[in-house]
Amino acid sequence: MGFNYRKTRVMNEEKLKVMWNKTKSLGSESVYNSQLIQKYLSGRSNDTSQKIRNMVRFDIVLKALLVLVFGVDIYLFAGTTNIVIVSLFAILALIPIIFYERRMLTRFDEVADQGQNTREKLSSMLGYLKTKFTSTLLAISITYLFLFISGSLIYFYLAYGHVRTLDTIDVFVFAGFILIGIVFNFTVNKGQVKYQIKHLENCLSDLNDQALPLAEEIIENQRKQDRANKLILGVILVFGFVLLIVVLMNIGT
Amino acid sequence: MQKTGKREFSELIEKHQGIIHKITMVYANNLADREDLFQEICLQLWRSFTGFRGEAQFSTWMYRVALNTAISNVRKNSRRPVFETLKGNEKVMAEDLNDAEQVKLLYRGIARLNHIDKAIILLWLEDKSYEEIAEVLGTSKGNIGVKLVRIRRKLEVWVSITEKQES
Numbered sequence A: 001m002g003f004n005y006r007k008t009r010v011m012n013e014e015k016l017k018v019m020w021n022k023t024k025s026l027g028s029e030s031v032y033n034s035q036l037i038q039k040y041l042s043g044r045s046n047d048t049s050q051k052i053r054n055m056v057r058f059d060i061v062l063k064a065l066l067v068l069v070f071g072v073d074i075y076l077f078a079g080t081t082n083i084v085i086v087s088l089f090a091i092l093a094l095i096p097i098i099f100y101e102r103r104m105l106t107r108f109d110e111v112a113d114q115g116q117n118t119r120e121k122l123s124s125m126l127g128y129l130k131t132k133f134t135s136t137l138l139a140i141s142i143t144y145l146f147l148f149i150s151g152s153l154i155y156f157y158l159a160y161g162h163v164r165t166l167d168t169i170d171v172f173v174f175a176g177f178i179l180i181g182i183v184f185n186f187t188v189n190k191g192q193v194k195y196q197i198k199h200l201e202n203c204l205s206d207l208n209d210q211a212l213p214l215a216e217e218i219i220e221n222q223r224k225q226d227r228a229n230k231l232i233l234g235v236i237l238v239f240g241f242v243l244l245i246v247v248l249m250n251i252g253t
Numbered sequence B: 001m002q003k004t005g006k007r008e009f010s011e012l013i014e015k016h017q018g019i020i021h022k023i024t025m026v027y028a029n030n031l032a033d034r035e036d037l038f039q040e041i042c043l044q045l046w047r048s049f050t051g052f053r054g055e056a057q058f059s060t061w062m063y064r065v066a067l068n069t070a071i072s073n074v075r076k077n078s079r080r081p082v083f084e085t086l087k088g089n090e091k092v093m094a095e096d097l098n099d100a101e102q103v104k105l106l107y108r109g110i111a112r113l114n115h116i117d118k119a120i121i122l123l124w125l126e127d128k129s130y131e132e133i134a135e136v137l138g139t140s141k142g143n144i145g146v147k148l149v150r151i152r153r154k155l156e157v158w159v160s161i162t163e164k165q166e167s
Helices: A002-021 A034-041 A048-076 A081-111 A118-160 A168-207 A211-248 B006-027 B031-051 B058-072 B097-111 B115-125 B130-137 B141-166
Strands: none
Touching: A002 B097, A002 B115, A002 B141, A034 B006, A034 B031, A048 A081, A048 A118, A081 A118, A081 A211, A118 A168, A118 A211, A118 B058, A118 B130, A168 A211, A168 B058, A168 B115, B006 B031, B006 B058, B006 B097, B006 B115, B031 B058, B058 B115, B058 B130, B097 B115, B097 B141, B115 B130, B115 B141, B130 B141
């Protein structure tokens, strides 16, 4: 009985391999030539990690430009104390975040490395998406807020030659729109990775029974470590809103 | 190895492209998705190539990068019916119709598996040892052994039932 079962099993296994080997011709026949492959190597990636990497790179460039624009604002409003102070604070807030994002990008290269084994790759990516991705989105939200402040200052200078004071309702409307923009950006991006997170979790639990709980344990530790970063970024975001109110209400002139 | 330029690397990929084709056949359901995945795998191989120190065999490293790309390459809108067609690749897959049907049947069976089981069965069908499969996926040899028994059984049962139904 046992012998027959083993014989049948071996036969079935052989059958699967025979069926598979019928595709062997794929290995010897070149479907794509090296010129086409070379073109592929310079193409754009659709991978989530590449999209995140591009998002952070773009944000670093934007923040660096904002530092320059705030420098221009200081020059244009040299006689207006509150604007000089706001611009200086903005520069002081943006520079460390640029370095933080630069470091984040270097770490992300390790996370996104496809040369790791599958378990490491899945857990490191899951870890990033469940912890550091929120910090990335917070850091990017800060850019939008400061972009609005620096842009408004340039606009005020070009349109009026000085900072125009807005009333409380205008300030609430502006701040409200920015807040809605930030929340929308946050929700859309979080929603996009939600599916990816579910997929990574499924793959890890399919790999073996321990892979997911082990990864979750590491993620919990990372989350604790990242708590301070999130808090600092959150404080800068709130601080940015305060600077916005100072500019729009022209407080301290 | 690290000084290899794009041209030399493309020639290397051209030589080993059979590996990528098999992976795309297993992980993508239609021709357009297969082409996209092929391109994505080529890109990821090129990007990871600087990290390849030649400790593992080139083909093993290629399986690792290509499978990681295929496993993590999931799109929300790509939930099409399982293995809708093999058109466009049939001519290179098998000489006669019977072979093509057999290959199609096997791929349809594999398409029903989850992403990890697909990787395990693909590596086993490619005659990789349990040790190599475990190394690529980052799990134990024992786990691979247990999983393979289940996957093969599932696949064998499905293939024989479908064969009977369709004959």
